Amino acid sequence: MTRLTQTTQWQELKEYSNNLPHMRELFATDSARFDKMSLKACGLLLDYSKNRVNDDVLGKLFSLARGCELESRIRAMFAGDIINNTEKRAVLHTALRAPAGSVVNVDGVNVVPEVQATLAKIEAFVDSITSGKWRGYTGKAITDIVSIGIGGSFLGPKIVTQALRPYANGKLKCHFVANVDATSLVEKLKLVDPETTLFLMSSKSFGTQETLTNTLSARDWFLSTGATQADVAKHFAAVTSNVAKATDFGIDAENIFPMWDWVGGRYSLWSAIGLPIALMVGMDNYRALLAGARAMDEHFTSAPLEQNMPVIMGMLSVWYSNFFNAQSHVVLTYDHYLRGLPAYFQQLDMESNGKSVTLGGETVDHATGPVIWGGEGTNGQHAYHQLLHQGTALIPADFIMPLQSHNPLGEHHAQLASNCFGQTQALMQGRTFEEALAELASSKLSDAEKQLIARHKVMDGNKPSNTLLMDKLTPATLGALIALYEHRTFVQGIIWDINSFDQWGVELGKTLGNDVLARLGAAKEATELDASSNALINLFRQGHI
Incomplete structure (x- = not known):
């Protein structure tokens, strides 16, 4: 089998990644972009129009997925085939909601x-x-x-x-x-x-x-x-x-x-x-939670790749991880009840795809799982969103929000939504030097000061994001949302040719931890490990530094 990075699809995507217009231009030249790059499934709406893609890129991504036999691998998982090859197990959490x-x-x-x-x-x-x-x-x-x-x-x-x-x-x-x-x-x-x-x-x-x-x-x-x-x-x-x-x-x-x-x-x-x-x-x-997840399972197994929500999200993650060196991905929940989801998705994705060996045992020659992190909107806007907008790293973002609140109160939910949508717009379009300078035109600053401040106010934009909406947070929509990210994680693993269902790195930490535990309770000082570990164990035994 040809290594992933040597496939025709991979090489073509690499070429496309260097020749895409700014998203501002993509929107300006295609008024139907949202209609073409959004879809509904299982009570969720995905807007993926604010991504660095056009029809050609998406076509190449889906071609890459087919070249990696994604469709047959999906069928194999749901059929109960032994796809966890290192532990010789089927992967059938989907059977729990069958x-x-x-x-x-x-x-x-x-x-x-x-x-x-x-x-x-x-x-x-x-x-x-x-x-x-x-x-x-x-x-x-x-x-x-x-x-x-x-x-x-x-x-x-x-x-x-x-x-x-x-x-x-x-x-x-x-x-x-x-x-x-x-x-x-x-x-x-x-x-x-x-x-x-x-x-x-x-x-x-x-x-x-x-x-x-x-x-x-x-x-x-x-x-x-x-x-x-x-x-x-x-x-x-x-x-x-x-x-x-x-x-x-x-x-x-x-x-x-x-x-x-x-x-x-x-x-x-x-x-x-x-x-x-x-x-x-x-x-x-x-x-109802199980039923929502089952609905997403049915969508995942039946929808064509081009209209398949988990596939689209998974392939976009591959696009940024492997062709733009995006080393992290942020999940932003604009609903207080969903504030814990970034941590859940972090475990799901990073424990699954934090791998460096292919299914066949070869060292990968491409990036695999990014760091997943995130938090609750609007809190993050007053903290790490600064990095998203003006930092040097490209960090794709997922924004998640229900259109209706369980606790309607005055203008709270409208303000929440305005922040959510405004952030995705700002990440996409940014602010040019000329726009920043125009904003300062009526200020009392000198021309030199205006030039300086305008430079600091520039945001390149062209920062990708997905927006996931639901009418209201319900057990069914939550089930669908979690299953969506489960399948998105699986899609990435298939493309990267890794086993998303073992976690040998976790096992090593447990083994060494048990060895250290025995040494902490031993009668004599630790001397047989490395100098750092010996010193730390002995300090613990002393109970003071």
Whole structure:
């Protein structure tokens, strides 16, 4: 197979990247640009007209996608083929939102019935908690959930629960713990009553270091308040593949929910890992979240590449990463409930595509995953937007906003929208020296001062952005939005010929961390590692600098 960078499509795109007019000119010469470069799908509208592309570039990008066999690779993922080649696993988070009655085979077995059975078990569990049927060891109903996990087992449920707060049933409070720093757990425990708290532990192995440590400490705290080991079953539940360890811990087998090898952690909120979401917003809304994601799955698998939202976004990311040396990508959410999404997309993209080896084991000769970062509008406009507008780095941006607010109040939402749309316009068009000088014409500055200040006010513009709109933030539109970014990440990985579904870099850190932990508790000073690591370990043992 020809290396990606040697393909005809790649070479043609490289040539095009050096010969594109400024976006100002692209808009000035094509009044229908928005109509041609926007599309609706699954309750979302994508405006990608403010990108450094024309019809020829888009055509070459789609040709590159076809040359990388993107369409057949999409079909392979949804069919349950072993596309995670280093771990020999299927990649089937999409099966978690597949409709009942559909068939998705893994090793010849249809997994959909098991998924549907788990959803039914989740529904019964949620009903028992929210109805008050579930009682703690003193006979009181549950009022608080402490969800303990890390990575996707923590971030997905936390951010989705935060985003769907307008749909909260108001019956429970949920507290999330991930960091092994004891302060994280201790501060949460100050907020809850052991008699009315349910701890939900999420770990595939029931041995993830941070999660297990926090869960053991939570159990110690629970027992220290007067409860017995027999009472643990009424206050702890788990999502895990290791039923034996969970039951040894004291969790009733009926309150253990499955995890599957064919679901990566960063894609797991659609599984029983999403229990906190269902508990907080109810099963109807949780099923609507799944339905929104399923709608995006259907769009992704059926729409032609030229009209396929995840494909368009993924190929635009490839365009900037590989032909404009864009080393980061910013996600800007103009909705307070969506403020956590940049962190979620950061994990999704960077853990998936932070790779430097092809599927065949060769070192890549092109850029792969960019740094994903971002924050909440309009806060960022008074901080890092300065870098977006006048910094030397090209940083593509995604702007995300609902057209209707859950909390309409005066002119707030109109002002929010004006800032969102104004920022995309400013990034695109910029400000020329002549325009800046004209703005200063009526000032009392001297001509020399006007010339100087005008230079500082110049913005080159031509900075690319996508705008994603929805009528209103709902469980369905949120599900579609998250699935959109999942599939966008997959598209990039296919083009770059990397495995987006393993994370060996994470594994090395865990292994070395366990070795260091043993040395921290050893009887003698550390001397066998590098000088820096030895010194840091010994300083920790001393407890002072």
